[in-house]
Structures are given as C-alpha cells and as structure tokens.
Amino acid sequence: KQEVTQIPAALSVPEGENLVLNCSFTDSAIYNLQWFRQDPGKGLTSLLLIQSSQREQTSGRLNASLDKSSGRSTLYIAASQPGDSATYLCAVESSGTYKYIFGTGTRLKVLA
Amino acid sequence: NAGVTQTPKFRILKIGQSMTLQCAQDMNHNYMYWYRQDPGMGLKLIYYSVGAGITDKGEVPNGYNVSRSTTEDFPLRLELAAPSQTSVYFCASSPTLRGAGISPLHFGNGTRLTVT
Numbered sequence: 158k159q160e161v162t163q164i165p166a167a168l169s170v171p172e173g174e175n176l177v178l179n180c181s182f183t184d185s186a187i188y189n190l191q192w193f194r195q196d197p198g199k200g201l202t203s204l205l206l207i208q209s210s211q212r213e214q215t216s217g218r219l220n221a222s223l224d225k226s227s228g229r230s231t232l233y234i235a236a237s238q239p240g241d242s243a244t245y246l247c248a249v250e251s252s253g254t255y256k257y258i259f260g261t262g263t264r265l266k267v268l269a
Numbered sequence: 270n271a272g273v274t275q276t277p278k279f280r281i282l283k284i285g286q287s288m289t290l291q292c293a294q295d296m297n298h299n300y301m302y303w304y305r306q307d308p309g310m311g312l313k314l315i316y317y318s319v320g321a322g323i324t325d326k327g328e329v330p331n332g333y334n335v336s337r338s339t340t341e342d343f344p345l346r347l348e349l350a351a352p353s354q355t356s357v358y359f360c361a362s363s364p365t366l367r368g369a370g371i372s373p374l375h376f377g378n379g380t381r382l383t384v385t
Contacts, residue, residue, distance in 0.1 A: 161311075163311075189373065191373065191374060193374075199378070199379075200359065200376045200377060200378045200379055201312075201359070201374075201376045203374060203375075206373065246311055246312070248312075248374065250373070255300055255317065255319050255363075256302075256314055256317055256327060257302065257314070257361075257363075257373075257374060258314065258328070259304070259311040259312040259313075259314075260311050261310055261311040262310075262311050
C-alpha cells in the first residue's frame with residue numbers, strides 16, 4: 158500500500174530565502190509524481206509533473222526532483238516571495254493503479 | 270472549456286440525511302476521482318473511475334457510493350450522513366494519454382459539506 162509523507166508540516170521563512178519541501182513515498186513502483194499548490198479555501202493548482210523516467214522538472218523559480226530508488230521527491234523554491242504562501246501537496250500515481258495518493262502537505266508562509 | 274465543475278459549493282446536512290455531490294468534466298477524460306480533505310490534512314481518495322460503467326474503491330469508501338453512466342459525469346452519493354463526513358470534497362479528472370508535459374490531474378473547486 159502506497160503511503161506518502163511530507164516534511165515539514167509547516168514552514169515559515171523570510172522573503173528571499175531558497176527553500177526545500179520534501180515528499181517521501183513507500184512504494185518506488187510509481188508512474189509519476191505531481192506537485193500541487195493549494196491556497197486557503199481554494200482548489201488545487203498543478204505546479205510540476207515528473208514522470209518516473211525523469212529526474213527533475215523546472216518551471217520558473219520551482220524545481221522538482223525525483224529519486225525513485227530512495228522514495229523521495231523534493232520541491233525547491235528559489236527566492237521565495239510572500240505570494241508563494243500556500244499549502245504544497247505532492248501526489249504519487251503508483252504503476253498500474255490509476256490512483257493518485259496524496260501527502261499531508263506542507264503549509265508555507267513567506268514573511269515580507 | 271469549463272474543466273471540472275462541482276455543485277453545490279456549500280451544503281449543510283442533518284445527521285441521517287442523504288445527498289448527491291455532482292461532478293462534470295468537459296475534457297473527455299476517462300479517469301475521474303473523488304477526494305475528501307479534512308482540515309489541515311491532505312486528500313484522501315474515496316472512489317475513482319477509469320471509464321463509463323467502471324468504478325472502484327479508494328482509501329476511504331465507507332459511507333459513499335458512486336456511479337459513472339457517462340464519460341462526463343461522476344456523482345458521489347452520501348447515504349445516512351454522519352458528522353465524520355464533514356469535509357471538503359474535491360472531484361478530479363485525468364486524461365488517458367500521459368506523458369511529459371501533460372498535467373494529469375485537473376481539479377474542481379470543491380464542495381464544502383457540514384453534517385450537524
């Protein structure tokens with residue numbers, strides 16, 4: 158059974174810092190991993206998708222890496238801004254299941 | 270395209286009542302999902318469907334039922350509502366074709382349900 162964990166649960170940083178969010182999964186047989194952003198009271202917005210054959214994906218100030226063998230993904234946010242404040246969720250699709258299992262999320266607050 | 274549309278946005282139910290949460294997508298996606306999100310938590314998969322007429326249980330299916338008679342619609346039925354079902358419910362859809370650059374999961378804006 159796939160289990161997904163995110164550390165830390167909450168993070169508060171001053172504006173301008175580079176930061177790393179972590180996502181761990183127990184079953185390395187994954188099809189892809191996706192990172193989402195969720196603003197309070199809102200739905201989920203897709204940020205980055207990493208296929209199982211890829212090592213990383215980049216979009217603007219965001220970079221996501223994937224290490225299947227160790228069951229880990231990291232989301233790197235460069236030069237953080239107050240507008241980055243949100244909850245960040247990772248979701249894993251295990252091979253052959255068509256199901257996405259979500260982590261518990263990291264609540265990020267970037268202070269001006 | 271409207272994407273994934275969920276109705277209603279908010280609902281208050283009394284214990285023991287029943288209701289159906291509606292979800293529709295206009296992207297011709299075969300895969301559809303229902304998740305619930307409790308306060309401060311991640312999303313838990315309730316049910317999912319890989320195509321019309323095919324549904325399967327997720328992580329937390331008890332107390333819910335689904336049907337998928339068309340590609341577009343995937344309603345979630347709550348029978349005998351309980352306070353433990355107070356949550357935000359999200360519907361999502363995904364295309365069959367996957368690959369680099371194709372974002373698989375598209376979410377609706379959620380339905381906030383309170384059972385008292």
